[in-house]
Every structure is written in C-alpha cells, then in structure tokens.
Amino acid sequence: MRLELRGITKKFGSLTANDHIDLIVEPGQIHCLLGENGAGKSTLMNVLFGLLQADEGEILIDGEPVRLANSGDAVRRGIGMVHQHFMLVPVFSVAENVVLGFEPTRSLDRLDYARARENIRSVSREFGLEVDPDATVESLPIGLQQRVEIIKALSHDAQLLILDEPTAVLTPQEADALMAIMRSLAASGKSILFISHKLKEVRQVSDVITVIRSGRVIGSVPPTASENELAAMMVGREVSLVVQKSAATPREPVLEVRDLVVRDDRGLAVVDGVSLEVHAGEIVALAGVQGNGQTELVEAITGLRHVESGSVVLAGRDITNHSPREILDAGLGHIPEDRQRDGVVLSMSVADNMVLNTPRRAPFARHGTRNLRAVRDHAETLVESFDVRTSSVEAPLSSLSGGNQQKVIVARELSRPLEVLVASQPTRGLDVGSIEYVHREIVRVRDDGHAVLIVSSELDEVMALGDRVAVMFQGRITGIVDPSTSREDVGLLMAGSAPAGTR
Amino acid sequence: MPSARRLWDRYRSASPITIALLALVLGLVVGAVIIIATTPAILNAWRGTFHSWGAPGHALKVTFDNVGAAYRSIFTGSIVDPPQFWHSVTTGRGWTASLTPLSETLTYAVPLVIASIAVGITFQTGLFNIGANGQAILGGIAGVAVATLVHLPMALHLPLTLLAGIAGGVVGGAIPGLLKAYTGAHEVIVTLMFNYVASYFMLFTLLSTPLQLPNQTNAISRTMPGGTQLAPLFGTSSGLRVNYGIVVALAVTLFAIWLLDRSSIGFEFRMTGANPHAARASGINARRTLVISFLISGGLAGLAGVAWVAGTTHYIDQNFLQGSAGIGFTAITVALLGRNRPIGIVWGSLLFAALEVGGSNMQANTGIPYDLATVIQSAIVIFVATPVLVKEIFRLRALRAESVKVATAGWGS
Numbered sequence: 001m002r003l004e005l006r007g008i009t010k011k012f013g014s015l016t017a018n019d020h021i022d023l024i025v026e027p028g029q030i031h032c033l034l035g036e037n038g039a040g041k042s043t044l045m046n047v048l049f050g051l052l053q054a055d056e057g058e059i060l061i062d063g064e065p066v067r068l069a070n071s072g073d074a075v076r077r078g079i080g081m082v083h084q085h086f087m088l089v090p091v092f093s094v095a096e097n098v099v100l101g102f103e104p105t106r107s108l109d110r111l112d113y114a115r116a117r118e119n120i121r122s123v124s125r126e127f128g129l130e131v132d133p134d135a136t137v138e139s140l141p142i143g144l145q146q147r148v149e150i151i152k153a154l155s156h157d158a159q160l161l162i163l164d165e166p167t168a169v170l171t172p173q174e175a176d177a178l179m180a181i182m183r184s185l186a187a188s189g190k191s192i193l194f195i196s197h198k199l200k201e202v203r204q205v206s207d208v209i210t211v212i213r214s215g216r217v218i219g220s221v222p223p224t225a226s227e228n229e230l231a232a233m234m235v236g237r238e239v240s241l242v243v244q245k246s247a248a249t250p251r252e253p254v255l256e257v258r259d260l261v262v263r264d265d266r267g268l269a270v271v272d273g274v275s276l277e278v279h280a281g282e283i284v285a286l287a288g289v290q291g292n293g294q295t296e297l298v299e300a301i302t303g304l305r306h307v308e309s310g311s312v313v314l315a316g317r318d319i320t321n322h323s324p325r326e327i328l329d330a331g332l333g334h335i336p337e338d339r340q341r342d343g344v345v346l347s348m349s350v351a352d353n354m355v356l357n358t359p360r361r362a363p364f365a366r367h368g369t370r371n372l373r374a375v376r377d378h379a380e381t382l383v384e385s386f387d388v389r390t391s392s393v394e395a396p397l398s399s400l401s402g403g404n405q406q407k408v409i410v411a412r413e414l415s416r417p418l419e420v421l422v423a424s425q426p427t428r429g430l431d432v433g434s435i436e437y438v439h440r441e442i443v444r445v446r447d448d449g450h451a452v453l454i455v456s457s458e459l460d461e462v463m464a465l466g467d468r469v470a471v472m473f474q475g476r477i478t479g480i481v482d483p484s485t486s487r488e489d490v491g492l493l494m495a496g497s498a499p500a501g502t503r
Numbered sequence: 504m505p506s507a508r509r510l511w512d513r514y515r516s517a518s519p520i521t522i523a524l525l526a527l528v529l530g531l532v533v534g535a536v537i538i539i540a541t542t543p544a545i546l547n548a549w550r551g552t553f554h555s556w557g558a559p560g561h562a563l564k565v566t567f568d569n570v571g572a573a574y575r576s577i578f579t580g581s582i583v584d585p586p587q588f589w590h591s592v593t594t595g596r597g598w599t600a601s602l603t604p605l606s607e608t609l610t611y612a613v614p615l616v617i618a619s620i621a622v623g624i625t626f627q628t629g630l631f632n633i634g635a636n637g638q639a640i641l642g643g644i645a646g647v648a649v650a651t652l653v654h655l656p657m658a659l660h661l662p663l664t665l666l667a668g669i670a671g672g673v674v675g676g677a678i679p680g681l682l683k684a685y686t687g688a689h690e691v692i693v694t695l696m697f698n699y700v701a702s703y704f705m706l707f708t709l710l711s712t713p714l715q716l717p718n719q720t721n722a723i724s725r726t727m728p729g730g731t732q733l734a735p736l737f738g739t740s741s742g743l744r745v746n747y748g749i750v751v752a753l754a755v756t757l758f759a760i761w762l763l764d765r766s767s768i769g770f771e772f773r774m775t776g777a778n779p780h781a782a783r784a785s786g787i788n789a790r791r792t793l794v795i796s797f798l799i800s801g802g803l804a805g806l807a808g809v810a811w812v813a814g815t816t817h818y819i820d821q822n823f824l825q826g827s828a829g830i831g832f833t834a835i836t837v838a839l840l841g842r843n844r845p846i847g848i849v850w851g852s853l854l855f856a857a858l859e860v861g862g863s864n865m866q867a868n869t870g871i872p873y874d875l876a877t878v879i880q881s882a883i884v885i886f887v888a889t890p891v892l893v894k895e896i897f898r899l900r901a902l903r904a905e906s907v908k909v910a911t912a913g914w915g916s
Contacts, residue, residue, distance in 0.1 A: 304784060325786030334784065342784040345777045356774070357785035365767045372765070 001078055001159035001191050002027055003048075007057035010043055017043040019215040020057065025160065030182055030192045032206035034199075036234050036431030037402055040215040041195050045162050048193075049081045050074040080153025081162040086145055090138035095120055097137055098152045123154050128184060142289070143174035150181065160191040167201055171289045172459055172491040179205045197234070197431070199227040199241075200460070235433045245443045248467035250279035254451035255301070255420045260310035262293070262300045269308070270296045272475035278420060278451040283442065285454045285466025285483075289494055293475040294455045295337060298424050301453075302334050303327040304342075315419045328357050331419030335409055335426050337455070343409045346398040350390050351379035353397050354412050378415075386411040387437075403434030410441055420451040427461060439465060459487060459494075519842060525893050526886035527854070533882040534875055535570045542569050542871065573871050580864020581608045581857035599742040604860065606745040611856035613748035614639070614811040616849055618834035620759045621672075621803035623843035627763060628796040629776035630683075634694025635804040636831025637701030638675035640824050642805025643812045644708050645671030647724050647819055650731035652713060657730035661813075664731045665751070668809025669802040675701060676801015677794070684790040690797070698831070706821060722821040733814040748814035755803060759845040762799070772796055804831060827877070836884045855880055 003025040010018040017040045025031045035041045046052040048059065050068035058065045061077055068074045074081075088097050095116040104112040104119075120133040129147050137145055146166060153161055163182070167175040182192055182205055196202050202209055203223045211218045211233040218233050231239045255278040262271035270293040278284045288294050299305035301312050303324040311320045319327050328334070336342035344353050355364050355375050363374040379393040388407045390400055397405060406426070413421065423442060427435040442465060446452050456462050462469055463483050470480045471493035479493045492498070539545050548565035579585075581604050591601040618635050625632035632638075646668035655663060679693040708714045709722035716723050733747040762769040775782040775792050783789055807830065812819055824830060837855055841847030862876025886893050893899070 302784070323786065323788065324784060325788065328786045336784055338780075341778070341780045343781060345774055345781050347777045348773070352770070356781065359770050360767045368767050369761070370765050370767055370770060 001025075002062050003079075003160055003191060003193075004060040004063075005044075005048070005057065006060065008044065008047055008054045008059070009056035010040075010047055010052060010054050016215050018047065018054070021212065021215070021217055023210060023217065025191045025193055027159075027191055028186050028189050029207045030186050030194055030205055032194045032196060032202045032209045033212065034196060034202055034209050034230060034234060035212040036197060036433070039212050039234075039431075041212060042164065043215075044212070045081070045164060045193070045195060048074070049079060049162060075156050075158075078157060078159035079162065080156060080158025080160070082146065082149040082153060082164065082166060084165040084168060086149055088137045088145060088148060091136060093134050093136055094131055094140075094148050094151075095133040097148055098133075098155055102156065119155050120151060123151050127154060127181070127188065129154075129181065141174075142291070143170055143177065146170070146178065147181070154190075158190070160193065161185065162193045162195070164195045165197070166194070167196065167198065171494050172487060173495060175201065198460075199230050202230070203227065231432050235431065237433075239432050239436050241432075241436075243439045243443065243464040245465075246447075248282040248446065250282040250467070251449070252280055253277045254280045254315055255422075255453060256311075256313040257297075257301065258311045258313070260297065260300060260312065261308040262296045262305055263308055264296055270475050271300060273310070274472070274475070274477055275310075276453075276470060276477065278453050280451050281446060281449050282467045283446050283452040283454060283465055284468050284470060285456065285462040286470050286472055287459060287462040287466075287490060287494060288457065288472035290457045292472050294457075294472055295424070297472070298334075298337065298422055298455055301327075301422060302332065302336075328416075331417055333413035333416060333418045333421040335406075335413055335421070335423035337424035337428075339406060339409055344397050344405055347396055349394045350383065350388070350397055350400070350408060351376050351393040353408050354379040354382055354393075354415075356412065358416060382408075382411040382415055386441075403430045403437075406430055406434065406438060410438060414441065414445060418445070418450050420453065421445050422453045422455075424455040425457065426454065427456075427458070435461075459490065463487070463490070519847075521899075522890050522893050523840065523847075523850075523887055525897055526883050529886045529893065529896065530879045530883035531574065534574075534879040537875060537878060538570050538573055538871060539566055545569050569869070572869050573865050573875070576865040576868040577858065577861030577876070579861075580604055580868075581859075581861030602743055604864070606743040607860045608853065608857045609745045609749060610815060611859055612849075612852045613746075613752045613814060614807040614830050615833060615837060615852040615856055616752040617755045617807035617810060618804050618830050619837035619841065619848045619852055620755055620845055621800045621807065622831075622834045623838040623841065623845070623848055624759065624762070624772065624803070625796055625800045626838055626843045627769075627776045628772040628793060629779060630793060630796060631691045632676070632679075632694055632797065632800050632804070633691055633835065634675065634679060634697045634701075634831070635800070635807070635834050636824055636829045637694070637698035638672040638801045638804035639808030639811075639831045640698075640701040640705050641671035641675040642668035642808035643671070643819050643823055644705055644714070645805065646809030647727060647812055648708075648714055650727040650813070651725035660728075660731050661733075664727070664813060665806060665809055668805045668813075670805065672801040672803065672805015672808065673798050674801070675805065676797040676799075680794040680797025680801075683797075684794050702825065705819070705823060709819070709821060716818070724818045724820065727813060727817045731813065732817055733810065744815060746814040748810045751806065751810050755806065756845050756849055759848075763845065768792075768795060804834075807831075807834075833880075836880065840884055840887050854883075 005021055005023040008018050008021040009016070021044055033041050043052065047054045050071045050073045059068060060066070066077055068077065089100065095113060098120055099116045104115040106112045117133045124130055129151055131144055131147050131151065137148060150161070166178060170178060179201070182194065186192055194206065206223045208220055209223060209225065209230065210220045211230065213234060213236055227241060231241055257274060257276040260271055260274045261269055264270040274297060276284065286294055296305055300307050303322055307321050311318060313319065314330050314332060317330055319330055340346060345356065352375070355378065359365060359370065363371055364378065365371060376393055383390060383393055386407050388411065389404050397408065400408070426442065427438050430438065442452060442454065454465055466483050468480055469483050469485070469490065471478050471490060473494060473496040478496060479498060481490065545566050548562040552559050552562050583601065583604055587597065588601045591597045618639055622632050622635050646664045649667035650660070650664045675697065679690045679697065682688040682693055683690045706722055709724055714724050716725050733751070735741060735743060735746050736749065737743050763773065771782065771787050771792050774785070775787060775789060779789065808824065811830070822828065833855060837848060837851040840851035858876040858880055862873040865871055865875065866873040
C-alpha cells in the first residue's frame with residue numbers, strides 16, 4: 001500500500017499538535033517517524049488510524065483520498081495498529097484475542113474456533129510468526145504478546161502496519177527478533193510505519209526516517225544519517241548523547257540489601273533473595289527486562305511494599321519494613337517509576353508538588369499551619385535552578401510537559417538532605433534534551449558523594465550511567481558486571497543465562 | 504464594543520461559576536417545563552388552541568402567568584417581597600413580614616453550610632461520607648442531652664452543648680473511619696447504613712431514656728433551657744427565627760478555609776484525595792489521614808445537628824432530620840454543587856435553602872407542590888455534574904479540547 005498524508009493539521013484548543021504534516025510511505029517500505037515526546041507522533045497516528053479527525057489535510061491510500069471516521073474504517077482500508085500498550089485480553093487465548101471484534105461464527109452465532117485457529121496458522125506460516133493459538137495471552141512473554149498483536153493486525157489483512165514504540169517493553173534479543181519480523185513483512189510488500197525515539201534501532205531498521213518536532217516535519221533522511229544528526233533534528237539543537245562522567249570513587253556502603261525476599265500482590269516471591277550494596281560516590285545501575293522484580297525491589301527499599309525476609313540498611317540504620325515517612329526522613333530520595341502515579345499530584349500546583357514529601361518540615365509549616373510564602377519561595381528557587389519550564393509556580397502540575405514534571409520530582413528529591421538516591425526509569429518517556437539533563441543531575445549527585453541506585457529497562461541508559469551494572473532476572477541478581485561488558489553479554493544475563501566469564 | 508467583547512469571551516471561557524449560574528438557569532427551565540406539563544389550567548388553555556384561532560396568544564399568556572407566579576412566589580418567599588419591603592421602608596411598619604423570607608432562608612442555610620462542609624472535607628480526602636445525617640442526629644441527641652440533663656452556668660452551658668454535639672458526631676464519624684482504616688470496610692456502605700442506626704437510636708433515646716419529656720408517651724425530648732439555645736439574632740420579640748447559628752456557620756466556614764487551604768493536615772487530605780498513591784509514597788499515613796478526616800467530618804455534621812436544634816425547635820422528636828428534612832443528605836448535593844470548597848458551599852447552601860423556603864411559599868400561594876423545589880435542586884446538581892452538557896447547550900468553548908490538552912500534556916504523545 002502506498003500511503004500519503006497531505007497537509008495534516010490537528011489542533012487542540014490553542015495547541016497545534018500537527019502542523020501541515022506531509023508524509024509518504026511507499027509499499028514495502030519501513031518508514032520511521034522519529035520525534036520527542038509531545039512532538040505530535042501519537043496524534044498523527046491517531047489521525048491515521050481514525051481515532052482522531054484532522055482539522056485540515058487529507059489522507060490518500062494508493063492515490064485515492066479516503067475519510068477515516070473511526071478505527072473500523074482504518075482497518076477496512078488495510079491499516080493495522082500495534083499500540084504501545086497492548087490491547088489484549090490477558091485471560092483469553094491467542095485465537096480468541098485475534099478474532100475479538102470480528103469473530104467468525106457458525107450457525108446460531110456459535111464461535112467457530114476451528115476457523116479462528118486456522119486463520120492464525122495461515123498468518124503464522126505466511127510471515128513466520130510462530131505462536132500457539134491455544135495459549136492464554138497472560139502466559140506468554142511480552143515479546144510473544146506483541147507478536148499476537150501483529151498477527152491480529154495481519155489477520156485483518158493489513159497492508160500498512162503502525163507500530164507505536166514497539167521496542168519499549170522488549171529485551172535486546174526480543175527487539176532484534178522484532179526487527180527481523182519487520183524486515184520480512186516489508187519484503188512481502190507490507191508497508192510499516194514505525195514510531196520511536198530510540199536512535200539506534202531507528203537507524204538499524206528503517207528505510208526512511210522522518211523527524212518531527214513541535215508538530216512539524218523537520219525533514220526526511222536516510223538511515224545513514226548519524227545519531228548526532230538525528231538527535232539535533234529531534235531537539236532542535238546539538239545534544240550530548242554520551243553521559244559525561246569521571247571515574248567513580250566509591251567509599252563506604254550506604255545502601256545494603258541482604259537476602260531480600262518480597263512477594264507481589266499475588267503472593268509470588270518476585271524478589272527472591274537479592275543482595276546488593278551501593279556505596280557512597282558510585283552509581284549502581286540495575287538492568288533487566290521489566291517485570292523481573294525490579295519494581296518490587298524498589299518498593300521494598302522505599303517502604304511501599306512489605307519485606308518478607310532479609311534486610312535493608314540505609315547509612316547503618318536498619319530500615320526494613322519501616323514506614324515511607326521514616327525512610328524518607330532517613331535520607332532516601334526516590335524518583336518513582338510511575339511518576340504520575342507515585343511522584344506527583346497533577347491537580348496540585350508546582351509549588352505544592354515541590355514540598356509533597358516535606359509539607360510539615362520547617363519552614364514550610366509551623367504548628368500545623370502551612371507557610372505558603374515559604375513554599376512559594378522554595379519552589380521559585382528550585383524552578384530557577386533546575387530550569388523547570390512553567391508559567392508560574394502556582395500553575396497546576398498537569399500543565400507541564402512530562403520532562404518538566406520529571407524535573408520537578410528531581411528538584412524536590414535533590415533539595416532534601418540525602419544519603420541515597422533511588423531512581424526508577426528516571427528518563428522514561430522523556431525527550432533527548434530532558435534525558436541529558438536528568439543524567440547530568442544524577443552524576444552530580446554521585447559526585448557530591450551520595451550513593452545512587454538506578455533502575456532502568458533501557459540498556460543504553462544502564463550502560464552509560466552505571467559504575468557497576470547489576471542484572472536482574474526473575475527476582476534474582478544474575479550478575480554484577482562492569483559497564484564495559486558487551487551489550488550481548490548483558491542481554492544474555494537479562495534473559496537469565498550467564499555468558500562465559502561472568503559470575 | 505471591546506468591553507462587551509471581553510465579557511462575551513469571559514462568558515465563553517466557562518469558569519465553574521459560570522457553569523453553576525447556567526446550571527441554575529437550566530434548572531429553572533426544567534422546573535418550568537414540569538409546571539407546564541402538570542398544571543391543568545395551562546394544559547386546558549393549550550387544548551383550547553385546537554378550537555379557536557385567537558387561543559394561542561391566550562394559552563401563552565396563561566403559561567407565562569402560571570410559571571411566573573410560581574417562580575415569583577419562590578423569590579418572594581425566600582428573599583424579599585418588593586411591595587411589602589417598600590411598604591416597610593415608607594411606613595416603618597411590617598418589618599417582620601418584610602424580613603421573614605430572608606430570615607427563614609438564612610435559618611435553613613446554617614445547618615446546611617455546616618453539614619455540607621463536613622461532607623466536602625471527606626470528599627476532598629477522596630472519601631464519601633454518606634452518613635452526615637446520622638452523625639447530625641447523634642450530634643442533636645448529645646446536644647439536647649447535655650442541655651437538658653446537666654445544670655451549668657450559661658457561659659459554660661451553651662459552649663458545652665455545642666461541644667457535646669460535636670462529640671456525638673465524632674463518635675458517628677469514628678466508627679466508619681476506624682472500620683475502613685483497620686478492616687477495609689467500605690465507608691459508603693457503613694455510613695449509609697449508620698443513618699438508620701442513628702435514627703433508631705434516636706427513637707430509643709426519645710422513648711426509653713431520661714431525655715424523653717416527662718409524663719409523655721410520644722417520642723419527644725425535653726426542651727433545651729434558654730441558656731443553651733442559640734438565641735434569635737434580633738431578639739425573641741423580633742419574630743425572626745434567624746439566630747446565632749449564623750455565627751457558628753461562619754466560624755465553621757473560616758475553619759474549613761484554614762483547614763483545606765492553609766493547614767498541613769488539610770494538605771495531606773487533599774493529596775490523599777487527589778492521588779492516594781503519591782500520598783503514600785510521600786510518607787503520608789493513609790490510615791491516620793482517613794480517620795482524622797472522618798473525625799472532623801463527623802464532628803462538624805454533629806455540630807450541624809445541634810446548631811439546628813439549638814437555633815430553631817429547641818427539642819427533638821421522631822421527625823428530627825427525617826425524610827425531606829434530612830439536611831445530611833442535602834449536604835451531599837450541596838458539597839458537590841460547591842465543588843467541596845467552603846465558599847462555594849456557602850453559596851450552594853444559600854441557594855438550596857432559598858429554594859426550600861421559597862418552595863413552601865409557592866405551594867401555599869399557587870398550589871404547585873413543594874416537591875417542584877426539590878426537582879429544581881436535583882436538576883441543578885445534574886447540570887453542575889455534567890459541565891459538558893451545559894457548555895454544549897450554551898455553546899461555550901468546547902470542554903473536550905481542553906481535557907484532551909490536559910491528557911496530552913502528560914505521557915503518551
């Protein structure tokens with residue numbers, strides 16, 4: 001399919017999310033849409049998939065203008081979308097998920113499972129996407145769940161596949177497998193529109209890269225363009241992609257985790273005997289595919305989850321199963337993984353969010369009455385020194401971009417007396433410019449002599465930031481390696497198998 | 504005209520206040536439709552249009568006369584009757600009759616303000632206190648008990664009576680609060696059912712304890728002695744019921760403004776209400792917060808109950824805060840109308856009290872049932888709760904684009 005977008009414009013109130021976007025995807029082409037968060041990529045895809053209506057411009061499929069009033073229209077026109085967050089029913093089988101919404105039926109409206117299975121087998125055979133039609137989706141690893149999404153799109157005879165940040169949830173190996181699938185799909189004539197902000201993979205797989213910034217097309221370049229070139233196009237200025245840091249000078253251990261066992265909500269031991277030491281003046285980066293216990297480990301350290309056995313010691317003080325209040329007061333700074341859920345209150349002002357975990361501390365309150373002037377002054381100082389872009393400190397936090405919301409959290413945590421900083425996915429969803437900034441701040445915390453524990457599923461980030469890299473798989477630490485270790489070896493540790501030469 | 508233009512822009516930008524005012528307009532429109540559909544005189548007039556050509560004009564006139572009369576009597580019954588007022592101004596006589604409507608509205612508004620703030624505080628904490636009525640009943644019982652069964656000098660007796668009311672409500676709020684904190688029992692169920700417990704407990708106290716008026720078989724309490732009453736603002740001889748309860752309501756409003764906007768605990772309430780996950784991660788003890796919120800809410804609801812008794816009837820009987828007099832239930836809608844903000848709640852309470860008082864006047868004057876006032880109240884709340892609908896009807900700037908903007912300011916784009 002040849003897809004052409006002409007002058008697509010979409011406005012939300014005074015905000016122009018897409019500003020006269022032109023884009024052509026040729027048949028059999030892997031076309032990458034590269035842009036920062038908030039650049040308008042998702043809006044454009046939603047327009048293309050019929051979920052939003054453009055204010056101006058037209059969509060042409062094989063030269064013919066089409067109107068896509070809803071996603072059903074898009075599917076009928078041969079457009080398939082794989083969302084970043086899968087739209088699958090976890091307790092249904094693969095076959096059930098694939099036919100959901102377009103169920104083949106026999107007489108009397110009975111579901112025709114045989115035909116559903118056959119559909120999947122034929123799609124699997126044709127494109128080499130192996131998956132058991134009878135497996136329940138929740139029992140499949142993330143990579144296979146994504147494959148189910150792709151099969152689902154293909155089974156509706158999609159000629160153009162939209163993949164929205166497909167690698168965000170995958171291990172490096174799974175991501176490689178996905179790239180191979182994308183190439184084979186393209187080879188069979190399918191067009192692929194691939195959305196990403198990861199420069200490496202974009203260059204690896206795309207035929208053409210179109211960069212958009214602030215809702216406008218900045219330009220289209222071949223994949224031979226350098227990473228620095230692409231980053232500069234995305235951000236609009238030169239950015240440093242390498243984390244600048246000197247060698248670490250680790251001192252005494254500050255955070256000591258011993259034989260920690262933590263159960264998740266279902267009662268499974270998702271942290272299963274983890275021991276880890278983080279020294280003052282070093283950054284320990286915890287790598288691993290999401291869902292291998294990192295989240296629960298951090299929750300246990302920060303007092304948000306009950307510790308079954310083992311201990312957590314912070315600066316010589318046992319804080320195992322202490323309340324979050326006590327742990328925060330003991331000098332733990334926390335940048336939570338899901339910042340909008342755990343890190344901020346969106347409806348409250350920037351100023352209030354700056355004192356979210358110190359509202360009762362002097363000078364912000366006295367005898368139970370808040371000193372709003374002190375709160376405001378504090379916020380103004382931090383907004384200034386951390387370069388938070390906001391109209392005022394009284395503006396609700398929801399009016400800030402994701403990157404600036406993260407800056408508010410970073411500013412807040414770093415402005416308290418600190419022993420150790422625990423940062424989970426500190427740059428998730430941030431644009432290149434903000435990532436650069438957050439990385440610099442984290443290194444600064446280390447250089448100030450604090451201990452830092454980073455948890456990230458971005459391998460690049462782990463390798464760039466960590467002075468030591470610990471890899472977690474199925475609740476255990478499978479290895480602690482030097483950041484100079486090859487990506488392949490770390491990838492193997494992330495998948496649970498120990499490569500030669502590591503402990 | 505630039506200023507008119509600005510006014511128009513302001514109208515179109517749809518602040519919560521604009522929405523509330525437009526909801527009031529729409530509520531009155533709904534009321535008018537119901538009056539038209541249920542008043543035989545209007546329906547007959549329209550039926551007449553089938554028989555003669557001149558009738559539509561007549562029918563329209565009948566319609567406007569009837570609807571106008573209804574709304575006029577709501578206004579004159581709750582705020583002021585202009586001719587009567589003018590008569591007082593020119594002759595200096597009949598002031599009681601001139602001021603009675605406003606006095607009645609304020610009298611009804613007092614317990615409503617207090618109870619609605621009580622409910623609003625739990626809403627701000629992300630909790631539903633559906634039991635304000637029961638807590639107000641407990642407050643009333645406790646207040647009357649201290650007033651009638653204890654003998655004290657007046658300077659102590661009135662404050663102690665009010666404190667007893669608060670204490671009664673605190674007990675009523677503590678039970679659902681503690682149950683939720685320590686057993687996870689849902690506060691909606693517990694508080695809802697506790698209204699019945701409170702009502703039957705009241706019957707018990709009125710029939711089987713020394714609280715009952717001596718030598719009586721009916722469920723009626725002793726009368727509060729003069730020193731424990733909230734006296735009429737303009738003296739007993741004025742004939743106006745408006746009383747010092749107004750001072751209590753004002754104090755509660757100021758307290759609530761401090762609590763929600765300035766106090767540390769109020770900040771923790773709002774944090775817990777807006778994002779319980781972030782509150783927990785920020786070191787806030789969720790249990791403690793929810794229990795304190797319920798204690799304060801219950802205490803204020805209890806104060807609303809005792810303020811009503813001490814300011815108006817001075818005794819309680821089996822009808823105390825029952826049925827349509829259940830201010831604790833009205834308080835839930837008023838809190839919603841006032842967006843859980845103290846000042847908004849004060850305006851909402853005044854509006855609801857006016858409709859309440861004016862509705863009785865309308866029934867007396869026009870025969871249109873008092874229940875129409877309830878219908879208008881309900882319609883207003885529905886419209887306030889659906890701002891998108893109001894904006895659509897009045898062609899205000901689309902809310903949807905706004906909410907999309909908020910959503911895209913976050914992740915995912």
